[in-house]
Amino acid sequence: MTPRQILxxxxxxxxxxxxxxxxxxxxxxxxxFEQVSSYTDLSAYIRQIDAQSxxxxxxxxxxxxxxxxxNALLFSTSGFGRDAGKxxxxxxxxxxxxxxxxxxxxxxxxRELIRPENRYLFxxxxxxxxxxxxxxxxxxxxxxxxxxxxxxxxxxxxxxxxTMALHNFFDKYRFEVTMDVHEYxxxxxxxxxxxxxxxxxxxxxxxTNLNVPEKIRMFSQNKxxxxxxxxxxxxxxxxxxxxxxxxxxxxxxxxSTFDINDGRQSFGIQxxxxxxxxxMNGKDDYTDNLKKRAQGQMTxxxxxLEFVFLNKKEVIKITGRERQLLMSGKANPVISVQSEHIGxxxxxxxxxxxxxxxxxxxxxxxxxxxxxxxxKDVVRPTGYLIPDKLYEIMEWAGRHNFEMREYLPGRADVxxxxxxxxxxxxxxxxxxxxxxxxxxxxxxxxQLAGKYVFxxxxxxxxxxxxxxxxxxxxxxxxxxxxxxxxxxxxxVYPILRIK
Numbered sequence: 001m002t003p004r005q006i007l008x009x010x011x012x013x014x015x016x017x018x019x020x021x022x023x024x025x026x027x028x029x030x031x032x033f034e035q036v037s038s039y040t041d042l043s044a045y046i047r048q049i050d051a052q053s054x055x056x057x058x059x060x061x062x063x064x065x066x067x068x069x070x071n072a073l074l075f076s077t078s079g080f081g082r083d084a085g086k087x088x089x090x091x092x093x094x095x096x097x098x099x100x101x102x103x104x105x106x107x108x109x110x111r112e113l114i115r116p117e118n119r120y121l122f123x124x125x126x127x128x129x130x131x132x133x134x135x136x137x138x139x140x141x142x143x144x145x146x147x148x149x150x151x152x153x154x155x156x157x158x159x160x161x162x163t164m165a166l167h168n169f170f171d172k173y174r175f176e177v178t179m180d181v182h183e184y185x186x187x188x189x190x191x192x193x194x195x196x197x198x199x200x201x202x203x204x205x206x207x208t209n210l211n212v213p214e215k216i217r218m219f220s221q222n223k224x225x226x227x228x229x230x231x232x233x234x235x236x237x238x239x240x241x242x243x244x245x246x247x248x249x250x251x252x253x254x255x256s257t258f259d260i261n262d263g264r265q266s267f268g269i270q271x272x273x274x275x276x277x278x279x280m281n282g283k284d285d286y287t288d289n290l291k292k293r294a295q296g297q298m299t300x301x302x303x304x305l306e307f308v309f310l311n312k313k314e315v316i317k318i319t320g321r322e323r324q325l326l327m328s329g330k331a332n333p334v335i336s337v338q339s340e341h342i343g344x345x346x347x348x349x350x351x352x353x354x355x356x357x358x359x360x361x362x363x364x365x366x367x368x369x370x371x372x373x374x375x376k377d378v379v380r381p382t383g384y385l386i387p388d389k390l391y392e393i394m395e396w397a398g399r400h401n402f403e404m405r406e407y408l409p410g411r412a413d414v415x416x417x418x419x420x421x422x423x424x425x426x427x428x429x430x431x432x433x434x435x436x437x438x439x440x441x442x443x444x445x446x447q448l449a450g451k452y453v454f455x456x457x458x459x460x461x462x463x464x465x466x467x468x469x470x471x472x473x474x475x476x477x478x479x480x481x482x483x484x485x486x487x488x489x490x491x492v493y494p495i496l497r498i499k
Contacts, residue, residue: 350364
């Protein structure tokens with residue numbers, strides 16, 4: 001063999017021995033998107049991604065009810081979480097088991113990110129990707145987990161292993177940016193009767209709770225979302241603001257919930273730049289149009305990483321400042337515990353598909369309520385006192401990893417005690433929740449009897465703590481059946497405040 005023949009052979013030998021990232025197929029791709037990725041195949045695929053790239057490692061975050069592992073893919077050039085100069089981003093998908101495209105999009109994204117041309121992202125970003133939060137639900141294409149719990153309504157009470165795993169993972173790394181990936185279904189009978197349906201391939205929303213710092217909400221709304229809409233639109237995906245509600249004429253349309261029991265708000269309330277992405281589900285809530293759905297989800301996730309890369313310094317500055325205010329006890333002293341969605345005279349031009357013409361169209365939603373307005377405020381206390389025998393609250397605090405300690409009364413401490421005068425009800429986004437009426441009594445801490453545990457509000461989760469423990473909070477623990485016994489008419493609410 002001549003030297004020239006040897007030189008020509010070397011590239012051929014090299015390329016035949018190396019499997020490049022673009023040649024890796026996701027489990028659904030191997031099946032031409034006629035089936036979704038099973039848990040077993042997903043697990044094998046992420047191990048393959050890990051083996052392909054020095055960027056990637058796998059961290060087990062926890063397990064499902066049935067013992068299936070919930071894994072995160074960690075992307076970093078410097079050891080995940082070790083470089084304080086990098087911004088930390090978390091994307092998690094498929095809290096709802098019958099919303100398959102988020103998982104499939106996440107698997108496509110993992111392959112995309114190990115391509116050499118995308119390595120630049122990790123000069124500034126440490127990125128964690130959890131493709132599947134609810135593997136048990138996914139295996140049977142059911143919304144809820146194996147305990148029949150809706151995981152995206154569990155982020156306050158944290159009773160499920162899947163949501164506990166997610167929050168423990170978040171607490172470990174304190175991500176500055178998160179995205180919760182879902183699907184919406186526009187194919188309901190009420191929309192058919194109206195003659196049209198929503199038709200955006202990807203919808204995006206951000207935090208709406210008034211207690212999320214205004215600078216974070218405005219930055220998300222005015223800078224991040226327009227960037228993401230442009231990113232998706234330039235890649236031929238139709239996109240719009242995430243705005244659930246009834247067909248125009250049947251009810252109002254709003255900007256999602258302001259409750260902190262979902263993934264987006266539960267992290268946003270900790271001064272995180274937090275987003276929800278909802279792709280359009282298939283007509284069969286399963287594999288219909290799965291390839292395009294997965295590609296749209298992947299594109300939105302990829303867009304978020306690009307936005308964070310370009311705006312890293314500003315995001316770190318905003319979130320860092322607001323978290324410092326929380327930890328120092330200097331956050332906004334006023335906390336809204338009851339809110340409502342209201343209109344501001346704006347008419348929403350909603351992109352739809354017309355069943356009559358078979359074409360894309362627009363309808364005007366006049367009952368559009370884009371503004372969240374406070375109905376009731378409380379003053380942020382220094383902290384809360386939990387009777388040491390109130391085990392259910394102590395367990396809840398432990399699940400959230402709150403900072404807490406035994407309470408030793410200070411001379412200057414003033415105790416604030418609620419008495420429940422009566423209970424009524426209040427409408428919360430179409431649901432009826434308890435609305436207690438209270439009176440407050442103050443006395444010096446030296447008069448306090450019994451043993452208490454002190455949970456300070458000067459911590460990153462301080463606002464979450466207040467919203468959870470205030471008796472009049474429409475987002476609080478007492479709105480859940482398991483904690484309703486804390487409200488007894490004519491009696492003292494057992495959780496006290498330090499003024």
